[in-house]
Amino acid sequence: MKRIVVLGSTGSIGLNTLNVVREHPEEFQVVGLSAWDNAERLCEQVREFKPRAAAIGREGSSLKLKGLLDGSPTRLLAGEEGVVELASMDGVDQVIVAITGAAALKPALGAIREGRIVGLANKETLVMAGELMMEEARKHQAKILPIDSEHSAIFQCLEGNSGQGIRRILLTTSGGPLKDIPAERFGSLSKTQIMDHPRWKMGPKITVDSATMMNKALEIIEARSLFGVPSEKIEVVVHPEAVVHSMVEFVDGSVMAQLGITDMRLPIQYAMSYPRRLSSSLPALDLVAFGRLTFEPPNPAKFPCLTFGVEAARAGGTLPAVLNAANEAAVAAFLKDSLPFTQIPSLIERVLGAHRNTAHPTLAQILEADAWAHEQVTELRHGKEVAG
Amino acid sequence: MKRIVVLGSTGSIGLNTLNVVREHPEEFQVVGLSAWDNAERLCEQVREFKPRAAAIGREGSSLKLKGLLDGSPTRLLAGEEGVVELASMDGVDQVIVAITGAAALKPALGAIREGRIVGLANKETLVMAGELMMEEARKHQAKILPIDSEHSAIFQCLEGNSGQGIRRILLTTSGGPLKDIPAERFGSLSKTQIMDHPRWKMGPKITVDSATMMNKALEIIEARSLFGVPSEKIEVVVHPEAVVHSMVEFVDGSVMAQLGITDMRLPIQYAMSYPRRLSSSLPALDLVAFGRLTFEPPNPAKFPCLTFGVEAARAGGTLPAVLNAANEAAVAAFLKDSLPFTQIPSLIERVLGAHRNTAHPTLAQILEADAWAHEQVTELRHGKEVAG
Numbered sequence: 001m002k003r004i005v006v007l008g009s010t011g012s013i014g015l016n017t018l019n020v021v022r023e024h025p026e027e028f029q030v031v032g033l034s035a036w037d038n039a040e041r042l043c044e045q046v047r048e049f050k051p052r053a054a055a056i057g058r059e060g061s062s063l064k065l066k067g068l069l070d071g072s073p074t075r076l077l078a079g080e081e082g083v084v085e086l087a088s089m090d091g092v093d094q095v096i097v098a099i100t101g102a103a104a105l106k107p108a109l110g111a112i113r114e115g116r117i118v119g120l121a122n123k124e125t126l127v128m129a130g131e132l133m134m135e136e137a138r139k140h141q142a143k144i145l146p147i148d149s150e151h152s153a154i155f156q157c158l159e160g161n162s163g164q165g166i167r168r169i170l171l172t173t174s175g176g177p178l179k180d181i182p183a184e185r186f187g188s189l190s191k192t193q194i195m196d197h198p199r200w201k202m203g204p205k206i207t208v209d210s211a212t213m214m215n216k217a218l219e220i221i222e223a224r225s226l227f228g229v230p231s232e233k234i235e236v237v238v239h240p241e242a243v244v245h246s247m248v249e250f251v252d253g254s255v256m257a258q259l260g261i262t263d264m265r266l267p268i269q270y271a272m273s274y275p276r277r278l279s280s281s282l283p284a285l286d287l288v289a290f291g292r293l294t295f296e297p298p299n300p301a302k303f304p305c306l307t308f309g310v311e312a313a314r315a316g317g318t319l320p321a322v323l324n325a326a327n328e329a330a331v332a333a334f335l336k337d338s339l340p341f342t343q344i345p346s347l348i349e350r351v352l353g354a355h356r357n358t359a360h361p362t363l364a365q366i367l368e369a370d371a372w373a374h375e376q377v378t379e380l381r382h383g384k385e386v387a388g
Numbered sequence: 389m390k391r392i393v394v395l396g397s398t399g400s401i402g403l404n405t406l407n408v409v410r411e412h413p414e415e416f417q418v419v420g421l422s423a424w425d426n427a428e429r430l431c432e433q434v435r436e437f438k439p440r441a442a443a444i445g446r447e448g449s450s451l452k453l454k455g456l457l458d459g460s461p462t463r464l465l466a467g468e469e470g471v472v473e474l475a476s477m478d479g480v481d482q483v484i485v486a487i488t489g490a491a492a493l494k495p496a497l498g499a500i501r502e503g504r505i506v507g508l509a510n511k512e513t514l515v516m517a518g519e520l521m522m523e524e525a526r527k528h529q530a531k532i533l534p535i536d537s538e539h540s541a542i543f544q545c546l547e548g549n550s551g552q553g554i555r556r557i558l559l560t561t562s563g564g565p566l567k568d569i570p571a572e573r574f575g576s577l578s579k580t581q582i583m584d585h586p587r588w589k590m591g592p593k594i595t596v597d598s599a600t601m602m603n604k605a606l607e608i609i610e611a612r613s614l615f616g617v618p619s620e621k622i623e624v625v626v627h628p629e630a631v632v633h634s635m636v637e638f639v640d641g642s643v644m645a646q647l648g649i650t651d652m653r654l655p656i657q658y659a660m661s662y663p664r665r666l667s668s669s670l671p672a673l674d675l676v677a678f679g680r681l682t683f684e685p686p687n688p689a690k691f692p693c694l695t696f697g698v699e700a701a702r703a704g705g706t707l708p709a710v711l712n713a714a715n716e717a718a719v720a721a722f723l724k725d726s727l728p729f730t731q732i733p734s735l736i737e738r739v740l741g742a743h744r745n746t747a748h749p750t751l752a753q754i755l756e757a758d759a760w761a762h763e764q765v766t767e768l769r770h771g772k773e774v775a776g
């Protein structure tokens with residue numbers, strides 16, 4: 001029985017993680033749950049799974065959760081510290097990090113420093129602090145298992161090859177909801193059109209990242225950290241059917257690919273059951289029904305965020321954290337209808353251009369760069385000039 | 389430095405094996421070579437690779453080889469016994485079995501009984517005597533590494549999964565040269581048209597087997613033995629581009645696939661370098677240039693040999709050996725222009741129907757069944773009735 005903590009249990013990945021637990025009650029025991037501020041949902045989950053502890057990230061929702069769970073034996077924690085405490089708790093085998101954005105960084109590091117198996121669904125942490133996280137994982141003998149479908153695919157392709165002899169990583173992308181829409185029309189699209197992803201049902205932030213292809217840019221940086229492969233060896237391939245989740249080409253010319261239906265329960269369960277595979281009630285992939293799989297080159301002229309990703313991956317230092325933060329701020333503004341979609345890339349580009357990069361940054365320097373980039377986006381949006 | 393023996397060094401797989409050795413002279417040393425009767429080519433290879441021993445299978449070509457290699461320090465062997473002796477020689481790490489047909493059986497068993505790593509390009513041996521060979525391999529701790537591109541692909545997909553949790557093996561086939569030609573037209577095709585394989589350049593026998601799809605039938609039986617998977621779990625998928633060499637679907641719904649260009653040097657080199665991967669000068673697979681990969685269901689009504697394969701795999705015993713022998717005899721007759729292409733399946737079907745199956749056969753019983761099926765084909769071709 002694997003004792004697991006699910007951080008971000010009320011989000012899309014968190015809910016699916018709990019679905020896997022429900023399907024395999026003999027394999028997993030939930031010992032900890034955390035949410036940002038959805039106290040009602042977290043309360044239901046605590047009642048169902050009876051974890052030892054639960055944490056709510058937003059301090060202001062703490063009293064509400066306490067009221068809802070009055071009399072429950074589950075220990076209740078609150079705030080960033082509470083979430084980090086939950087992630088670092090004793091008597092835990094695996095921590096699933098399903099918190100979105102930079103907020104996952106400290107809890108993820110907490111779990112890594114306890115030497116846990118960390119199922120990492122959050123890509124921003126590796127983008128911001130990949131070098132640091134991998135270094136800490138080595139030091140504390142923690143194992144980071146990717147949950148992002150592409151990185152899970154790459155991880156599976158590398159199994160049995162001891163990470164040796166990689167010629168290229170072929171990172172696939174469906175191309176996102178705007179693949180077939182000319183860039184000239186981006187300005188006239190509604191939010192609904194922009195967020196209508198053809199293959200994956202995901203949270204709002206990652207859906208916007210798919211539309212700008214920033215999602216793939218972040219994944220290049222993520223892959224570089226996870227697999228220790230330089231960015232020149234990571235290629236993006238557009239594959240609209242999203243059946244091949246990614247591929248690895250080895251030095252002998254052999255290409256291993258992982259395929260599956262587009263359901264996050266697949267990579268989540270793999271990270272949870274690794275190195276075993278457990279049965280799944282999901283429908284099987286039917287390649288004959290698909291009939292054909294297509295592959296196209298990416299179009300960085302149309303999606304400049306792709307180029308930002310390659311550049312930030314090559315530069316390293318604090319630049320990936322700045323890219324991530326500028327994007328986070330820009331997307332948040334777009335989701336609040338206070339920034340047009342077409343201005344997301346140009347805003348990010350200006351912040352990147354103004355940044356003075358710091359090589360091999362500490363966590364403090366990374367967080368500082370993150371805060372700086374957020375500020376810059378606010379200032380730029382209010383028409384001020386960027387200070388480097 | 390791996391010391392290797394190449395059995396069948398003058399055939400298509402043998403020549404490519406030696407190409408791999410030429411590309412990696414620091415990795416491999418050829419210590420033994422054998423050919424059926426191409427004394428000139430074998431002589432050239434002996435001069436180049438200076439093996440400890442060389443064998444010519446056809447007794448009648450022995451004097452010729454001795455003449456050509458007069459004064460060479462390489463020990464010369466002849467006949468079936470000579471080839472078996474070469475395969476069982478001391479001081480050998482790996483034996484590549486690239487002999488076509490049933491003639492490979494005794495040498496392959498010789499190498500297995502010495503506990504060698506056996507790179508097996510020959511599928512007939514596993515079809516005829518799969519159960520026996522795998523049992524001997526376990527007993528003598530020999531490792532059988534498949535060289536057939538499909539089985540190499542399956543083997544690679546299973547690496548890192550310890551053979552656990554297989555839901556289905558998806559055996560791909562290009563569909564062969566007759567995929568898009570209606571069965572009614574088979575009777576009017578020339579030998580050149582029948583043997584014009586769209587993807588793979590191979591020897592004549594296997595090219596005819598591609599046209600009848602008997603090749604895939606034999607591969608079902610081969611996969612069943614190699615991977616210990618029942619025939620119900622082996623599905624054939626038509627994939628005309630022949631880029632995906634085969635796939636494995638696991639119980640969690642994840643599908644691993646191995647892709648590559650259609651060049652036998654890839655699976656040959658993998659079997660030779662396993663568990664490592666060596667670099668290769670072959671062109672890389674360019675999926676974007678392909679643009680699309682297609683998948684179709686097979687058509688057993690048009691290619692009845694497929695059904696024979698499924699039935700023989702299910703029945704086991706001596707039936708697979710009879711299927712193989714009847715096919716070998718029928719294809720030989722076709723290649724000598726003494727049997728029309730369209731009569732290959734019906735002839736095989738009649739021999740299968742007349743066979744009295746023996747479960748868990750000994751080698752003697754297998755060879756007896758093989759000889760019986762050859763005789764039956766001869767008799768049927770001369771209009772006699774089949775005796776069971």
